[in-house]
Amino acid sequence: MDRLLFLLATGLARGAVFALFALSLVLIWRAARIVNFAQGAMAVVACYVAFAATALSGSYWVGLAAAIAAGALTGFAVERGVMRFAPASAPLAGVIMAIGLVMVIQSALGIAFGPQARPMPAPFDTRPIVVGGVPVLSPYDLFVLLVALGVMAGLLVLFTRTSLGLQLRASALAPEVSRLLGVRVGRMLTIGWMLAAAVAGLAALLLVPTELGLTPHSADLLFVYAFTVAVVGGLDSPAGALIGGLVVGVVMTVVTGTLGATVAPIAVLVQLVTVLLVRPGGVFSAREVRAA
């Protein structure tokens, strides 16, 4: 029972990060109707920048800020340099180009930094706090949970309370009309990508010290989890991403904790297939059909 409680608590922290990463996928999906398969690779670029910044300055927080900035820059470069050239009417073209991007980024990182994992210490203690004889969350997990929830709240405010958010939503929903009303749709698209990539970079960085480690391929699994989360929650629904993230996070942690880490990918596959077959629109989506 104690163990289950511990797994639930860590699962929530992991799930919050999955949700954050899934949210970044949802952002791009809503803005550009592309599932960005390169999101993981782009996030790893941000993590390497954070690693370099931390090594240079000696401060974790400089690294964190650098990761966010680098994520935004990567998003800018990818949108302007690659995705803009994707033939708009073929949905597969975007996916295939993103896959090309994954190959380019991962191999470039491999050439630059080699395959070995770089050590990336956490800024807080990673041993769980014991409350009344029961180990619950570690301070670092608490930090991760708070940051993830804080960023999500910030995004909520951005999208619902600011002029920029309104323009972002408008240009995603009805680009032509927005253009007529004076919204710079192209710029909004770029901002959407930058925002999403920055969020993804932050999310990946939060998990690097405890479970991912820093290698060119470290975000592969995170992307897979986040994709599952986005599908469970519905690609169109940010709220679905949050709930889906928490659900998948807890399920994965409990499965890993009881059956071992090797089974984790199978559990992801089972969740993904079940949701897609039973409710293809996502469990928390109000939409009837998914027109991808």
Next chain:
Amino acid sequence: MSEHDTRVDAGAATSGADAATATPAVDAGSAVRPERRPRASTRRLLLTAAGLTVLAIAGTFLLDPYRNYQLALIAAYFCATAGLTLLIGLTGQLSLGHAALMAAGGYGYAITTNAATEAGIEGAARFGLGMLGAVAVSAALGLALGLAAARLRGPYLAGVTLVLVIALPAFAAVFAPVLGGDQGVRIAFDGVPEALRALIAVEQWQAWVAILVAAVCATALALVRHGRLGLRMRAGHGDETAARLAGVATGRVKVAAFAWSAVTAGAGGAVLCFVTQAVSPGAYTLAFSLLLVVAVVVGGLGSLGGAASGSAIIVLLPWAVGALTAALDLPADLGQRLNGNLAVLVFGAILIVVVAWRPAGLAGVARRAVDALARRRRPRSAAVPAGGPRPAASAPEPEASTEPEASTAPEASAPRTTEPTHIER
């Protein structure tokens, strides 16, 4: 129904019979009623396949053992890419997990072969049983995936198949008693048969087997593409609603397409297992799965010839890059980092460039070249009738760009889709 049939047939008539048959694409514009000679073109297709196979087998005599080993690899990959190119090109279903289907075939082959060895079966019978096992396992997995795929679209299917490849080592570990965990399954060595032993080396023999299996797979797929199922795949991909109205069970067609491509991928995995005498999850990584996608995209989606050239590229380019970096005499550390990574970098860049600027791939380039030659050879007055310079000039476009561009370039494919129906009315 008939309207729909003829409209898609106009495309099938030219692009259906590979690049090898140089049916001038210009005719597609002027010949409004496509000729229906299924039997004659089936015979032609079989003859072409037989000819190419004999040519490839004769070619093995010109190569040294290592080249023959590479040729066997190319043939094994071709089995998988041929199915994948039809799946993506004709039905628009993107699978990132064909490596997992190849692995399924490999495991099926290895397990059946080992069982046969224990039962005392040897030689060709054992190989045949192994192939049957491979086909059975991969078909079962392909059917299951296809059932899911029929309900999913684009990125969702891509995601599911991606997770399947990533989960492959997990499956191997969980079912370790059967699949052997990370080590995989080893099989007994299959040497050259007695009768040929004086004539050829083992690599050449393996290349022969691989070529024969690939030939069977590719011919079967060419027939599928050429026949009813191929038509229906195109119809469903072009306009799903219209196809359904015309009585095409699009869901069933998608499942069938997935199953076909799974079976040939499984055959490819079996051949790889035959050549390397082992199957393990380490050989079927995500990177390899993405390479298969690179091969079919670079070759040109929907084109079997393109899949063959794409397979050759994914085998030969890494080898060439490796040879190049070895020749450059780089520091050991850098050389190690470049090893493998540089080729993937090049492949990724090629993939992006091809999708953005040459969506029809190598097959499109080749077809355009053939068209240009044909046009130059023909006297101008005969090639371009009075009113027709525009359709004739734009006709090669949709032919050159095989299926997926039906949606990327709607204005280019418009003449093909509308013209026959107008006349029929």
